[in-house]
Amino acid sequence: MDQINVQSGGAEAAYVTDALIAEDIDAYLDTHQRKTMLRFITCGSVDDGKSTLIGRLLYDSKMIFEDQLALLQADSKKVGTQGAEIDFALLVDGLAAEREQGITIDVAYRFFNTEKRKFIVADCPGHEQYTRNMVTGASTADLAVILIDARKGVLVQTRRHSYLCHLIGIRNIVLAVNKMDLVGYDAAVFDAIVRDYAAFARSIGIEDFTAIPISGFKGDNITAPSSNTPWYTGPSLVEHLETVDIAASADAERPFRMPVQWVNRPDLDFRGFSGLVATGTVRPGDAIRVLPSGKTSTVTRIVTLDGDLDQAVAGQYATLCLADEVDCSRGDVIATADQPPQAADQFEATLVWLDDEPMLPGRAYWLKLATKTVSATIQPPKYVVDVNSLEHLAAKTLELNAIGVAELATDKPLVFEPYAQGHMLGGFVLIDKITNATVAAGMLHFSLRRAQNVHWQSVDVSREAHAALKNQQPRLLWFTGLSGSGKSTIANLVEKQLHALGKHTFLLDGDNVRHGLNKDLGFTEADRIENIRRAGEVAKLMTDAGLIVLTAFISPFRAEREMVRNMANAGEFLEIFVDTPLEEAERRDVKGLYRKARAGQLKNFTGIDSPYEAPENPEIRIDTTVESPEAAAQRIVSLLIGEQA
Structure with a gap:
């Protein structure tokens, strides 16, 4: 792994190996900048070893300063780690409450890099009451490392987190069977857990996953194959993370969509619409449609701080100038003219309830999707999902951590796509209007037919x-x-x-x-x-x-x-x-x-x-x-x- 220490707060590189001589630094940094970025989460039940694993990754990738290492060794002795062993979890569990309880409460983000790729990893909490934090970490992840304690096997939180990862759209799953050192590196134990998890994974639609036997504490199969598991011939965890395909080509190939974040009008001579290109590609001369109004125009310029572009693709921020003075504001969506997304005000959606207070059917919440915020009311759930049996159960409301399907209505038309087609225009959060707390995360399925068939009838007497x-x-x-x-x-x-x-x-x-x-x-x-x-x-x-x-x-x-x-x-x-x-x-x-x-x-x-x-x-x-x-x-x-x- 690279011997460059880059802290998550953005600190400069701390040291480089002797192999890097001065004239090679520019070339090295250029190569480093062109590395792809993988965002992944670690999740699973409490005490499965998530923080220890991330601490090991940081340690093995030389992402720790010498003074941090000395403090870590001292802290490890305080918490009872024997001999020269280091408690790697202390690198990540920064909150005092976490260290005292030995659990992760908040989502901790860490950065590290190898010769092939850069990584941002989110350590998600394992306790059920902190599932809301796990959803936050998973919302931007390309891959999920689901840890299982080899001594305990598949637990309720393992199933819950797997279900949520699949629901949110993470398709790259690693099943890391941890603490193999505590079961004598027994292949039979590993195989039994993989079979058990595979049966559950198939039932929720996870078609493929990569199973790796590891020990975060001892370092087995983390950065290199372990001699303790000669029966395992697959990649180490880091090798898999370095090579897994996360290409965003699918977003680039889809029709162009850009939610408008800001109307950029510094003077009377310039008017542009700024935002993040969600999907597709846009070029000067392209015909576009502004939704929900349906007004059409043509792109004349693509403006950035570094100058005009010949094109903007998914994942880029840009400002679009249009040929016509169309009405367009924050929350609207600029899309390709002949393949626009839908607009509706009634939907079916899956909700993950994140608040201590239960959902109140009929109460108005703020719904935020991309750059648009509207008022929304939720109907009583059609059903909630039992993550153990996957049964659809009747319910009148949604409690903390419940996953359910319900219908919702918004006070204004919402430009959207089903979540399965596009996360940016299909995923949303609900916000309590009084407390401003985020109470739910949601995924839109489809608009309701009645929303398309009911229109406002104009009358002559106002x-x-x-x-x-x-x-x-x-x-x-x-x-x-x-x-x-x-x-x-x-x-x-x-x-x-x-x-x-x-x-x-x-x-x-x-x-x-x-x-x-x-x-x-x-x-x-x-x-x-x-x-x-x-x-x-x-x-x-x-x-x-x-x-x-x-x-x-x-x-x-x-x-x-x-x-x-x-x-x-x-x-x-x-x-x-x-x-x-x-x-x-x-x-x-x-x-x-x-x-x-x-x-x-x-x-x-x-x-x-x-x-x-x-x-x-x-x-x-x-x-x-x-x-x-x-x-x-x-x-x-x-x-x-x-x-x-």
């Missing part, structure tokens, strides 16, 4: 015409608060005053809506979300008709109130927080609901065994402990009439 006929501006007054806070009372008083003033209104009360439109819904979190979604859709239709709409719903979750706000036109939604303390609302208990909830006769009651998320920045806040319903109603009407004037 919402502006409806409002003008009523001589008012549409508004959505969204009253929220605990049961018994006084929402319905105040909303009713507001509507009476507006009606007396000749305004056209309608009041949607939470209890009344549950007698008809939402009579099929219960009070689980998922049902509450759907309750508000339906109410929001109805309220939007009513504002389109020019009405001033008042609603009185507990609407306990911020995410759903924000969802309804986003449904409304800008400036039309007013959140009115009827801020009554729980103690006061429970003291009133007009409907006797708190009493039932306290007695255990009413489950999922807001404020008792279901949370209420108070508004953070409502347009109007009413404290009913100091303001009467009549005064509050008058304040709201005065504000509204002032706006309408």
Whole structure:
């Protein structure tokens, strides 16, 4: 291996071997720069030896400074490593929590190189609760090294990680049967594990893998064949990593696609669209189509910092200048004109749930695919996958680490390709709108037929015409608060005053809506979300008709109130927080609901065994402990009439 020490943080080369004389350095560095890069992950169950293996690779490739080596030897003694042996896992397990527990928690990325290739390796955690980290590491990998402890064989996490690697699209799999030194380098043990894994691999669609018996601690079959395994005649791990085919020619041969990351307009004379070429090749003169608008044009220039290019290929960043002033912005996709990708707003997808909180069907999440971010809602799963039996099991939601198939809908058309055809336009993440946490990774299968058959029907009488006929501006007054806070009372008083003033209104009360439109819904979190979604859709239709709409719903979750706000036109939604303390609302208990909830006769009651998320920045806040319903109603009407004037 090369004797050049390059740290993952980008440090300069530390030393070179005596064989490299000064006049050869330029030629050597040129050769080094032209090496191909292999990104791979190590995964498997906890304590299978992933960190030890990577530490061994770094050590054998001379990627350790002398002071690091001295510290490593000292740390190895502290953790109980005997004699002159080194605990290579300490090179990778940098977090204090990891060293104390002897496990990997975060994904650790390391760089090393050999004479033939450069490598970036991600050490992925083995514990089930850190599967989300493993998905992160696998998302950019060309190859997966799945480790198995020779003493334990194929375990649940082995199956889970193999399934995820295949699901994410990694087609180069290495089965590294580790700790062969602890089973006496027994060929029978190795063969039995390979047979067991092969049966599972075939069942999930892994057509081929390379099995290697190794010892990360002793170094057997890591960089060179081991005399301890004369019965094994295959390549060493490093030899396989150096020679495995990772050619990206398939992406280059596919039709051209480039998600637009940035509209580059430094002055009035230049306008270009910058992004990463996902697939295919583009040249000046090529006819292109901008999606989802469908507008067409021709490429006039391909601009980079190093000058104009004759072509740009998959994996290159470029700025495209077009012959026409087409409408194109971040999130759009520029594609070859005669073979464009699809655009749709309803899909089937596989989801890997990564959040501690379960998926809430009907809740709106941010969906980020390539450079596009849209709002998406998820339906209850069609099924979840048992990674042990591969059975499809019924489920109402997705829990942490669950893998399931579900339908989703977006608020805007999404330019996409099935994940099996292209990862950049087929893979996405879901982000919680409130916490900004990434809650799921997903792979699109196909658009739903109904998405292609349902079109928006244009009408001649606009919402502006409806409002003008009523001589008012549409508004959505969204009253929220605990049961018994006084929402319905105040909303009713507001509507009476507006009606007396000749305004056209309608009041949607939470209890009344549950007698008809939402009579099929219960009070689980998922049902509450759907309750508000339906109410929001109805309220939007009513504002389109020019009405001033008042609603009185507990609407306990911020995410759903924000969802309804986003449904409304800008400036039309007013959140009115009827801020009554729980103690006061429970003291009133007009409907006797708190009493039932306290007695255990009413489950999922807001404020008792279901949370209420108070508004953070409502347009109007009413404290009913100091303001009467009549005064509050008058304040709201005065504000509204002032706006309408």
